[in-house]
Amino acid sequence: MAHTDGDWIRRRLRSATQLTELRDTETTLQAVARHTRGLMGSDMAYVSFTDFDRNETVIRKTDGVRTQAYATIRQPLGTGVLGRVAIGHSSYWTPDYQVDEKLHHLGDIDDIVAGEGVRALLGAPLTVAGRVIGALLIAHRIPREFSPVEVERLESVADQAAVAIDNAQRHEQLMELVEQTSGERERTGSDVAALSRGLDLDRRLMETVTSELPASSLLSIGAQVLDCDIWFTDLPGRRPIAASTDAPVPDRAANAGGTFLTVTAAGRQFGELVTDRALGEAEQTLLERVSLHTALWVMLARAREAVELRDGTEAVAALAGGDLDAPAVRSVLAEWWLHQADRWCVLVLDSPDPVRDRVMRALSASSPSPVIIAPHDGHICVVTGDARWVAAVPDLFAARGWTLRGGMTWVAAGSADAADATGTAGPAGRDFAAAHRQAELAASAQRTLGRTGLSDGAGLGILAAVLHLADQGELPTPLVADLSPLTGYDASHHSGLTRTAQVYFDTDGSVARTATVLGVHRNTVRQRLDRIGGLLGEDWNTMPRKLDLQLALRVQALADRR
Template sequence: MTTDALDHRLLRALLDTAADLAELADTESVLASIVRRTRALVGTDMAYLSLNDHAAGETYIRRAEGVVTHAYRTIRMPIGTGVLGKVAEGLAPFQSLDYSNDPTITHLPQVDHAVQAEGVHAIMGSPLVVDGRPLGALMVAERRARRFTHSEVTIVESLAKHAAIAIQNAHRYTEALNAAGRADADRDHERESLRELTRLDELSSRQCQSLLEEPNETAVLNRAAEHLGVEVELLSPERPTSPLRPAPTLPSRHTAGVAHEVEAPDGCTWTLVPADRDARDWLAVRRALDPAEEKALLRTAQHLLLARRLRSARRATELEAGAGLLAELVDDSAGGIVRRRRALAELGLREDSQVSLVVIDLAAVPEPQFAERVLSPVAGVRLSAPRGGTWCVVGDRPDVPARVEAAVRHATEAVWQMAFLGPGEHFRDLPGAFHTLENALAVSRVAGGLHAVDASTVGAVGMVLAGAGEASKDVTARPLAPLRDLPPQRASALRETALAYLDAGMNVAETSRRLFLHRNTVLQRLEQLGAVLGPDWHTPPRSLDLHLALLSAARDDGGAPGAPPARSQPRRRAEELRRSRQRTRE
């Protein structure tokens, strides 16, 4: 099942539950609907829901789906024992791969007998918690031993949060109906409570509908603003309001399910509700709220948390899927061609598609946020996925490398390097192409700084320097030792001329063209080089050592070894040319 389909089914289940809750006439039907949808969505052998009896210190199964035996269906056990009791404590989701053989949980003989009679092995569940108070647990179980995946735990946890709200609302609705019939004096108050509850449910339904369309924070905040008639902001120490509208001092502590009223420097009263468990972010409204509006803001915080969980789960799944496709593209085993064809089809590419490849080495950049925020919006990017400490990009446009480089350069100040190939890489050659990219990236790492290296231009010299790394510095610096005694500007000009001369195959005319210098100036510098380095400086094998030394020096000055100067360091080269012309005029 794709990530979008899974998110769609989860949100549809939540919306259907909200629709059941709107009737509120039959609590048992609501509970049955929650259990039935949980089992269907996760695909387990059974699902059940327990409620806590805090007076007795026990939790008991209230509704079940897929359970065969009466003993299992009527389990009642102390809170804190077994898997069900541990989840019902309200701390966090919990699972046991094989209940009967799990020594980490407290076993009860009567419960163990019921579990064995039902044939249950794997059990997982999430607590039902509202306003910090555990109501019970939403559980799923299998008649085989296995580990539930992170996505399955997230689904049950999300449904448990909505189920807890449904149970609480049904209880409140029943209490409101009973209270409405007690006395005429209380009737108006109870009717208002029902109206508030209905409006709150309507807000929940609208927010769930927004999450179904796109799970993001903005949609949740917009629905809350429409409900309250005032802008709802998300504040944090890193995300203050406009200087024209001073933000309040955020509380250092918070109580779950409680709104805070604080005063801003301009005297305005703000109402704040923590938007996460650690109170890093706060939902904020620039006025005081009545109790019903506070509940709406608290409900919004719950839906905001749900949006973040869904988005995080989708990111993780997309990263995993992208890494899998990338592994198929670089698979050079016997069956690799078949897998590459399948991966290309999954990306919407043909075997004759002209693809561009980019490999990026990043530091201090969060992976999921980076891919979603920087790489995904780049036009032509079909796949961006992590691989071995790098990010790999596959594109179907010739300008993808340039666009990726511009996007990364704009998005982060962290030290990064990238290597690219294409367009035109054939699908049969992709494993070798990625190997070439990794070698080119090694060259860029040795160069340091900000570099974008065309892997097709990194020759053997660059690979030798990259492989030698720091150890090459002392050896390659020796042939240039005589130039150290010269004035810096003169030494720089001679190094530049020597490198261009050797790069041009010792052709004076080509050297003159590359340096934008007069032929006579080049000849004068070559004569000076002979005087300083010796007349055989451009004769093999000494010229090879000198060439390596010059390339290494260019690398240390900010260029990529083995890469064309115009591609790897255009600004530096232009500045040196300007200085050379100035020295010539002088």
């Protein structure tokens, strides 16, 4: 069953939250298999644990599997899809296992797979802090291809599942140690107290993660238990993300006695925990629990942000589509708490794919007022009513070393002759669609002209509009003057009349400056201008023909650059 991006991410968030709350391994494994099958719409799903000492991976829990033989497969590492993925290097899929010659097949396991009727398989490794613990697979009983989106989705489920499984295992181990220690007479009361303290820390951290409290709450709990200040920073260790104190992050060189622990989960590094003093071995174990729950907090927070961004996608698409009347526009704005603004700014921002989500998260986190931020038609679209925040966007990009290139246009509350049910005038969808188009045009002009920064669409000139159309391949041929007499002459005589005309216009008709730019004698420029007049007509340098030729020459220059 197919799901839209927004629907899938919401389901994914609910699943991640439920998995995070589980505390025993067997229940967690069963939930992972069940949730994965439902999220991926597969015939079956299953989880395996990898045993490198035995060089095999063993299926532990399944959902949708019919035969006992399949549910208890012990797959040698490196064989089949399961054994290949369980090594931990990368995801792998096959459209039809039974005929895939790239796989290392084993006869007895192939018979089990055939008996289950499995054909297509997709698997992702389960890793925590660089440690492989197993694999997560889905299967179909018909041959089929898997899209890059499906691979990415299973990998995201596997990331969260790995952390949830590892967390459940650690919690169980801690509980077993407490019970074991409590029953041994030779153990001191301090040993039991230390283990109980760890179990209590685990419980409090988990409650904080699932309660959606800020990351500083996690660090404050850890700071109380460890009796030290804790900071959560980016990996260079310079920018604090959260802290248990208002004090600044200690300088690494000056804090040589502190403890530094990388926050890692599911093969990804989220930042670093820093303490203001050195921790002992037992204390470092407690800090590791804080680190794991901090990673859980980050993963859930990002999943929630993804839901918000996808919801924003729907809102942006509705506003930019132009089909909404004034009451419908007000309803969309009210859903985002933007309906009380006097005017709204529509921003269109360039951002390459590798950092697009980071840019959107930074924009969202920096806005003190309601804002809609979403990917749209290859760019980032923003709708806000906060003029001061818009003015601060360049500083936001500069502080992170990102190049800002985009356009913006304001929409006034009374821009349309439309009224809502209360009789209050407000913008209709066509107003937002026009503003979005104008902002998009301004951003395109910035790209075409090689400029950076935010360009106000309200001040967009005819040249920028023509260049935008040319860049998009949408410029009607009759819209600009015919330059073929110049370009044809240049091609047959190896001359530079087209370039001469462009420089002549760019220097406001100065023969001397044109000669300097081209590096030729002034008489050469005059001779070329006479030749241009002979080819194009004597009115080539007078209005309105002059404007047509200037635009055509700019378009030609753009085509040459491309």
